[in-house]
Amino acid sequence: MPPNFEDLRALSIRRWQGLSQGDKPWIRVGTALCGKAAGADRVIAALTSELEQRNVGATISEVGCLGPCYAEPLVDVVTPRGPRVVYGGVTPEQVPEIFDSHIVNGKPVAAYALGTLGDDRSDDIPRLADHPMMKAQHRIALRNAGHVDPCDIRQYIANDGYAALYRALTEMTPDQVREEVSKSGLRGRGGAAFPTGTKWNFLAGAKDPVKYILVNCEEGDPGAFNDKGILESDPHSLIEGVILAGYATGATMGYVFIRHGHDGPIDRTWCAIDQARELGILGQNILGSSFSFDIEVALTGDSYVAGEETALMESIEGKRAMPRYRPPFPAQVGLFGKPSNINNVKTLAYVPQIVLRGSDWFAGIGRERSTGTAILCLSGDLTYTGMAEVPMGMTLRQVVDDLAGGVPGGKKLKLLQTGGPLGGVLSSDDLDIPLDFDAMAQTGAIMGSGGIIAASEESCVVDLTRVLIAFCQYESCGKCFPCRTGMTHLLEVLERICRLEGRSGDLELMRTVGQNMQAGSLCGHGQLGFNPVSSALRYFREEFEQHLRDKTCAAGKCPSPWYSPDGARR
Amino acid sequence: MTSTAESLRQRVNRALNSQKPKTITVLSCLLAVEDELGYIPQEAAEEVARFTDSTINDVWGVASFYTNFQFQPPGRHRVEVCWGPTCHVLGAMDAIGEVLKSLDLSGEGTTDDGAISLRYNTCLGACANGPVMSVDHHLIGRITPERAAQIVGELKERQTVGGPGAP
Numbered sequence: 041m042p043p044n045f046e047d048l049r050a051l052s053i054r055r056w057q058g059l060s061q062g063d064k065p066w067i068r069v070g071t072a073l074c075g076k077a078a079g080a081d082r083v084i085a086a087l088t089s090e091l092e093q094r095n096v097g098a099t100i101s102e103v104g105c106l107g108p109c110y111a112e113p114l115v116d117v118v119t120p121r122g123p124r125v126v127y128g129g130v131t132p133e134q135v136p137e138i139f140d141s142h143i144v145n146g147k148p149v150a151a152y153a154l155g156t157l158g159d160d161r162s163d164d165i166p167r168l169a170d171h172p173m174m175k176a177q178h179r180i181a182l183r184n185a186g187h188v189d190p191c192d193i194r195q196y197i198a199n200d201g202y203a204a205l206y207r208a209l210t211e212m213t214p215d216q217v218r219e220e221v222s223k224s225g226l227r228g229r230g231g232a233a234f235p236t237g238t239k240w241n242f243l244a245g246a247k248d249p250v251k252y253i254l255v256n257c258e259e260g261d262p263g264a265f266n267d268k269g270i271l272e273s274d275p276h277s278l279i280e281g282v283i284l285a286g287y288a289t290g291a292t293m294g295y296v297f298i299r300h301g302h303d304g305p306i307d308r309t310w311c312a313i314d315q316a317r318e319l320g321i322l323g324q325n326i327l328g329s330s331f332s333f334d335i336e337v338a339l340t341g342d343s344y345v346a347g348e349e350t351a352l353m354e355s356i357e358g359k360r361a362m363p364r365y366r367p368p369f370p371a372q373v374g375l376f377g378k379p380s381n382i383n384n385v386k387t388l389a390y391v392p393q394i395v396l397r398g399s400d401w402f403a404g405i406g407r408e409r410s411t412g413t414a415i416l417c418l419s420g421d422l423t424y425t426g427m428a429e430v431p432m433g434m435t436l437r438q439v440v441d442d443l444a445g446g447v448p449g450g451k452k453l454k455l456l457q458t459g460g461p462l463g464g465v466l467s468s469d470d471l472d473i474p475l476d477f478d479a480m481a482q483t484g485a486i487m488g489s490g491g492i493i494a495a496s497e498e499s500c501v502v503d504l505t506r507v508l509i510a511f512c513q514y515e516s517c518g519k520c521f522p523c524r525t526g527m528t529h530l531l532e533v534l535e536r537i538c539r540l541e542g543r544s545g546d547l548e549l550m551r552t553v554g555q556n557m558q559a560g561s562l563c564g565h566g567q568l569g570f571n572p573v574s575s576a577l578r579y580f581r582e583e584f585e586q587h588l589r590d591k592t593c594a595a596g597k598c599p600s601p602w603y604s605p606d607g608a609r610r
Numbered sequence: 611m612t613s614t615a616e617s618l619r620q621r622v623n624r625a626l627n628s629q630k631p632k633t634i635t636v637l638s639c640l641l642a643v644e645d646e647l648g649y650i651p652q653e654a655a656e657e658v659a660r661f662t663d664s665t666i667n668d669v670w671g672v673a674s675f676y677t678n679f680q681f682q683p684p685g686r687h688r689v690e691v692c693w694g695p696t697c698h699v700l701g702a703m704d705a706i707g708e709v710l711k712s713l714d715l716s717g718e719g720t721t722d723d724g725a726i727s728l729r730y731n732t733c734l735g736a737c738a739n740g741p742v743m744s745v746d747h748h749l750i751g752r753i754t755p756e757r758a759a760q761i762v763g764e765l766k767e768r769q770t771v772g773g774p775g776a777p
């Protein structure tokens with residue numbers, strides 16, 4: 041018997057209300073990578089032991105990332121009467137007090153609180169919505185992050201989850217779904233910013249009974265954690281997006297491609313897949329319709345280039361992750377020789393809301409050719425680091441000064457490094473650039489996957505360029521020699537400049553190597569791999585010259601300790 | 611065939627047979643073995659080749675590409691330090707220096723007593739709380755050189771005084 045979605049939703053909403061406004065306290069602890077790194081496990085242990093000792097009826101749930109990672113571990117407490125309060129930087133030592141005062145007696149501990157959530161007010165605790173990092177946000181893909189238990193499909197369903205899929209299966213043809221996605225202006229969030237609807241049309245046009253939707257969560261770019269963040273926080277939003285993509289293109293199977301070792305994102309994705317299957321949302325005849333589709337997780341080893349779309353297919357096939365020649369394009373000959381479509385996690389996580397609320401709604405957010413939101417990973421020398429979703433069009437200066445609270449300790453910002461290791465740097469004097477795929481690309485920096493690394497005046501741009509090129513060198517897959525030897529050559533030169541042993545002509549030498557890489561490389565890794573150097577030279581040429589000419593480092597950093605892994609791929 | 615080699619093969623085969631995905635490949639098998647043993651011995655390469663109907667050459671070809679695979683037994687504890695750009699900007703190199711000193715290593719590798727293996731990682735995914743290191747896959751954020759040395763020091767201590775981490 042087909043499951044009745046309306047009944048499922050009604051039941052889920054009742055359960056959600058019971059939990060969030062019921063007669064027992066509900067304690068949510070963020071255990072995404074950021075929470076874990078800040079010690080969330082010890083906080084959970086302390087909470088659990090209090091709960092057992094005092095025999096209090098309360099529910100403890102592990103949730104994902106609310107966004108202000110700098111303030112992890114975050115503990116979010118809601119009691120039957122009284123406001124919902126998020127505590128920040130919680131230590132196991134603070135837990136007994138929070139327990140006594142708030143969980144048992146309903147009186148929040150203002151001293152440890154970061155803010156209140158929801159409509160509730162408190163006299164001595166500010167609203168989290170007024171926090172600089174939260175104020176400017178418009179959360180679409182992150183709307184449930186930190187709020188729902190990622191391993192409970194019913195909490196997702198209670199918050200509009202799978203309603204878009206239900207609508208698509210009952211009221212829309214695949215063509216209509218693709219039409220909505222096209223009209224929304226959605227562009228890929230994995231780096232190349234390709235229009236998603238157009239890509240889906242390619243796959244829909246391929247005539248083959250077996251077709252694949254591949255989800256790219258390789259996310260090997262240092263400084264990026266929002267794809268893993270979505271999988272840890274709200275994996276069902278991705279799963280629903282993948283099923284919709286499958287329906288819209290006539291695909292039969294989806295793979296979520298994740299780097300091994302990140303147990304949080306991996307386990308939570310599997311859990312979401314299993315739960316969806318149990319409820320008839322995945323598998324044969326989804327929600328009683330004639331559409332069948334399944335998803336599994338495909339793990340990859342450590343390789344940044346495995347995130348390149350054709351290398352990704354090689355990796356799922358179990359081979360060395362080396363990019364393929366194109367054509368044929370993936371939509372013709374892809375994974376296991378079958379037509380395939382590759383999208384980033386964020387791209388697909390938007391799709392349910394686009395289908396549910398309509399393309400006009402999404403297109404109305406952000407900028408004309410960069411619609412919707414940007415999901416940023418803020419890290420480095422910033423006061424408020426973490427994950428934030430803001431409308432496209434916000435300027436980088438607003439991101440740094442307002443959203444991220446500037447550089448801590450009264451220091452000045454020197455530069456931003458955006459878009460991952462193949463992106464570029466921007467000087468702090470040039471931050472009046474809007475978050476916009478095309479405007480960012482013009483500056484030499486790119487949006488990439490949304491990573492923004494800030495460096496203060498105390499850092500040296502040559503030293504930072506060295507670490508970026510060391511990464512690119514370490515990760516070159518080795519298939520084409522302009523990239524393989526070019527990266528090694530660039531690294532050698534940068535290493536000697538950082539040791540203050542650079543030679544005259546080194547900058548010209550790097551440019552020649554960079555031009556060769558750009559001209560003679562098969563994939564984006566080699567084609568864009570000179571970006572860190574060229575963008576640094578564009579804004580900070582004088583600093584390079586100083587290292588070379590005067591053998592001095594204005595930031596006082598070089599020469600500095602330098603440890604890096606053995607370079608070449610074996 | 612010695613009995614240890616047999617039990618190694620048994621462990622490998624258990625890992626190969628209990629993979630969750632339906633799509634089984636050379637890579638998925640290697641990752642399963644690494645989870646089980648922490649490295650890829652010759653015996654495992656042979657079993658993976660048999661299991662996937664490929665050659666040992668194919669298996670080594672894949673294993674040698676992905677930088678996570680190790681071919682020597684790892685130390686009893688695994689320490690990773692991130693050298694990605696965010697952590698670098700926040701001072702990771704100084705922390706790495708202290709860790710190396712404390713372990714008496716000059717780079718990635720395993721201490722002479724086989725207790726601790728050190729690896730550099732390109733990004734541990736917790737950049738917002740950098741610099742980041744991990745001990746036996748538990749992340750630790752906002753490390754300072756002193757804190758990093760202390761963490762590694764405590765790990766060494768546990769090895770010698772028979773604490774929870776001792777063999």
Ligand SMILES: Cc1cc2nc3c(=O)[nH]c(=O)nc-3n(C[C@H](O)[C@H](O)[C@H](O)COP(=O)(O)O)c2cc1C
Pocket residue numbers: 227228229230231232233234256257258259260261344345346347348349350382383384385387388563564565
């Ligand atoms: C070296 C290299 C690494 C890449 N890594 C990733 C990655 O980790 N995640 C990702 O989504 N895209 C990555 N890409 C981009 C993908 O090739 C592809 O454009 C993207 O996954 C398409 O999804 P989208 O259309 O939703 O953006 C990488 C590209 C290159 C050249």
Ligand code: SF4
Pocket residue numbers: 345362363515516517518519520521523524561562563564565566567
């Ligand atoms: S450009 Fe570099 S990473 Fe890309 S295929 Fe060539 S060698 Fe490999």
Ligand code: FES
Pocket residue numbers: 262263264692693694695696697698732733734735736737740741742
């Ligand atoms: S750069 Fe160090 S954790 Fe990401």
